[in-house]
Amino acid sequence: MTSRSVRTLLTMLAVVAAMTLTPINSVTAEATDHDGEARTVLITGANRGLGLEFARQYSAAGWKVIGTARKPATATALKDLGVRLVQLDVADAASVAAMTADLADTPIDLLINNAGMANRDGMDFETMDFDGVERVLAVNTIGPMRVTRALLPNLRAGKGKQIVHISSGLGSIEENTSGGYYGYRESKAALNMFNRSLAWNTKDEGFTCVVMSPGWVRTDMGGPEADLNPEESISGMRKVIDGLTIEDTGTFQSWNGTIRAW
Numbered sequence: 001m002t003s004r005s006v007r008t009l010l011t012m013l014a015v016v017a018a019m020t021l022t023p024i025n026s027v028t029a030e031a032t033d034h035d036g037e038a039r040t041v042l043i044t045g046a047n048r049g050l051g052l053e054f055a056r057q058y059s060a061a062g063w064k065v066i067g068t069a070r071k072p073a074t075a076t077a078l079k080d081l082g083v084r085l086v087q088l089d090v091a092d093a094a095s096v097a098a099m100t101a102d103l104a105d106t107p108i109d110l111l112i113n114n115a116g117m118a119n120r121d122g123m124d125f126e127t128m129d130f131d132g133v134e135r136v137l138a139v140n141t142i143g144p145m146r147v148t149r150a151l152l153p154n155l156r157a158g159k160g161k162q163i164v165h166i167s168s169g170l171g172s173i174e175e176n177t178s179g180g181y182y183g184y185r186e187s188k189a190a191l192n193m194f195n196r197s198l199a200w201n202t203k204d205e206g207f208t209c210v211v212m213s214p215g216w217v218r219t220d221m222g223g224p225e226a227d228l229n230p231e232e233s234i235s236g237m238r239k240v241i242d243g244l245t246i247e248d249t250g251t252f253q254s255w256n257g258t259i260r261a262w
Helices: 003-031 049-060 076-080 093-102 130-157 184-205 230-242
Strands: 040-043 064-069 084-087 110-113 162-166 208-213 252-254
Touching: 040 049, 049 064, 049 076, 049 230, 084 093, 093 130, 110 130, 130 162, 130 184, 162 184, 162 230, 184 208, 208 230
Parallel strands: 040 064, 040 110, 064 084, 110 162, 162 208, 208 252
Antiparallel strands: none
């Protein structure tokens, strides 16, 4: 082989190496802070649906993942990811206190309040079950409030200082042109208002707090006719989260980077 051929071969190998390493480096940059330490994300309701996909993608990207589940013994798919699993019922004050004690010395860069539920009896106002409505509000609205307050010391100790609440387009007052979904709509609209207040109260500390609509996703809650699969929704939301700045705090984001109407 001539010296010219060797130089050509080396050049080709360098190009291939650059193409191969670029995605790996981009993942590493996203998963680590400025000091090269792995970032930590806590995801509530991580045992299934969107929460499980969040855990899978963040774990694959090199983050330290803490996933919560009401019943860890049955969270087989989450266990298989090898992430840290913590018991948590967001509607139970004692459960939240136990989680807080367990994570007392753990800095958290990103909190994703994902745990939620739908009110299956909420389409007809005249027949809806008020006990069900109260449960939905306890999980979807008070739950994120309770968890966020409990983990503020951990979030202050972290460097990311990001709080993301998974909301819904059904929580938009302006976009409600069909009615129904009693209990669920109210729980998400109230979550949006909570975040708006939280954003202003923590902005001076450097926090970025947003609510996000994941889109209509094919999960147990979204159903088989939904537009998106979980991988698409979570990939989109991760891209949005990665691009957030302090100027975005208090906003209602969508999975695809657009801003939703209140």
